[in-house]
Amino acid sequence: MNSSKQFCLSLLSKCKTLKSTKQVQAYVHKTGLDTDPLVAGKLLLHCAISISDALDYARRLFLHFPNPDVFMYNALIRGLAESETPQNSLLTFIEMRRKSVFLPDSFSFAFILKGVANYRSLRDGVQLHCQALCHGLDTHLFVGTTLISLYAECGRVDFAKQVFEEMSEPNVVTWNATVTACFRCMDVEGAEGLFSQMPFRNLTSWNVMLAGYTKAGEVQLARQAFSDMPIKDDVSWSTMVVGFAHNGLFDEAFGFFRELHRERIKPSEVSLTSVLSACADAGAFEFGKILHGFIEKAGFLQIISVNNALMDAYSKCGNVGMARLVFQSMTVRRSIVSWTSMLAGLEMHGHGDEAVQLFHEMEESGIRPDGITFISLLYACSHAGLIEQGCAYFHKMKNSYSVEPAMEHYGCMVDLYGRAGRLQKAYEFVCQMPISPNAIIWRTLLGACSFHGNIELAKLVKERLSELDPNNSGDHVLLSNIYAVAGKWRDVATVRRSMTDRRIQKSPGWSMIEVDKVMCSFVAGERQNKITEEAYDKLTEIMSKLRVEVGYVPEVRSVLHDIEGEEKENSVSRHSEKLAVAFGIAKLPKGRTIRIVKNLRVCGDCHSMMKLISKVYRIEIVVRDRSRFHLFKDGFCSCRDYW
């Protein structure tokens, strides 16, 4: 290789941005090396893979070559396969088969199969499997391994195992992929069988077992495997943190992270984002703050994903102010994820106007919003009651940014109209959707009917819902509540009976609060341990104080049960969020904000009571419910009683 060629390639490998890459490209052009297949191919690969947001440029670059070689096709296929629209990789693959004289090689198949795995099409996967077979490449080490992952993605562990059986010399990666395939299809025994037969195991094989066990809910088995494994790396630790968090075992999750720290294992940026996501799920604000301190000290604020995860964790822990601070102090260039995370944070907390403002700043900064950005923006409009603006953005999304509305966007619009009480408009909107509405869409509408007390439409909507998702307990409870509020006890009884007949059980409500860096959870009506005893005692005290000072009377209209007065009062006074707040008042330092995470929506009585507590006790209470935050302060809530 001549020296100027070598020089160009080494320059290229150092380029981190599209701008610098274009400078090298200009130099390449000047030296006449732009027609050299090796240099041209590397340039294309660099744009398609190594640089973010340069895939479109790579596609345009590709069009400049009248006779692209297989390397160039492979580079583009790979870039498209890993993009947000992996379907396009198949189009390029087909174009290559039609236009070119050369045959696809093992790289072509490995990349295209990855693309198909990313959009999970069994049909396309099988077709390409056949083609690979015709070229004698179906049992190729890399092609076969990718095929195994593809079939696992499509839920066909049987096909995955068959590919594995046919491979003559599977290596450790192939074995690991097959074990993962079993776990992904919930075949825990199959995974264990393979693991025990493996002729070689490295660290990753053990990590596969940890991830698989925790995803299958087998936390005990994961714990056992973790203690059995000969060496552990930071992936092993973060897998445990994430795994425990996903199973709701937040204290164990954070315990693992603390131990990682004690063992002096250096967390990577990925393991830090994992732990932050566990904080976000748990709503563990205090723990998040500790992590923030560590991240700052260890120099991780240079990494964009860590900033983004930090913002997300702060927002979901109820402190959008800290999220804003992280966003404003970022020294690295904000990505689309950074902007969208901030937007989502503002949306969750009901700062609709600020979210709209931020969206305009985002547009001005030159970052192009995508479908996910619009989901947050539309919800922000909905939660803040900005109806006209929401409609305008829905059209702008399509017309100015060519983002096709997906199910979630339609959901936002139904929410927007529904909350505002424009139920007929919402219903017509659903009926006119170009894609068939799913259960979530109908459920959103049912929620709106419940809020505005429209029984007739609720009945109609529930019928549609029953066709799509007949056994959802929440839907039955919602319909029953609508009847209960209207005093239609006979209809309540009918719904209750149909639930009993179909053995549908109400999912229990729970609430969590972080006290002394320990997550304490409360379940409605549960009275088991010392913690709940203490919460009950405090709650009784609070309720009598509220009765005396502000004349609080429990709001029992929405109680599901067809039970009598005093019983009803007892039933709402045992709600988990009340217990959690009472526990917080008893345990936290005076004046400290009380932060609660709840799995269901807050009921009307809890909502009124929180407002009163915030006034009488002069404290702020932040409640994260299923879909948003409520900040109670001086007797008012940030949701303006509109949730």
Next chain:
DNA sequence: GTAGGGTTAG
């Protein structure tokens, strides 16, 4: 000259 398995932010 390009790859496949484990944790990952909107």
